[in-house]
């Protein structure tokens with residue numbers, strides 16, 4: 001029997017982990033493609049604090065609900081590091 005999931009056999013447990021890993025891989029790939037397809041015109045692409053161009057994965061969609069209602073903007077890595085907690 002599985003040590004982790006009492007209702008599973010070891011074989012089922014291995015299968016379960018393989019499925020989680022595959023789902024994670026698919027999710028990362030989907031995210032990679034989504035980021036690659038981003039267009040600057042649809043996004044805020046500069047750091048809200050220093051105005052530097054930020055890495056593509058940090059871009060914020062202009063039509064994102066939080067960007068509209070709360071003024072959510074990207075932040076570059078070095079400005080982000082200036083905060084102990086994300087403000």
Ligand SMILES: [Zn+2]
Pocket residue numbers: 047048049050051052075076077078079080
């Ligand atoms: Zn910055």
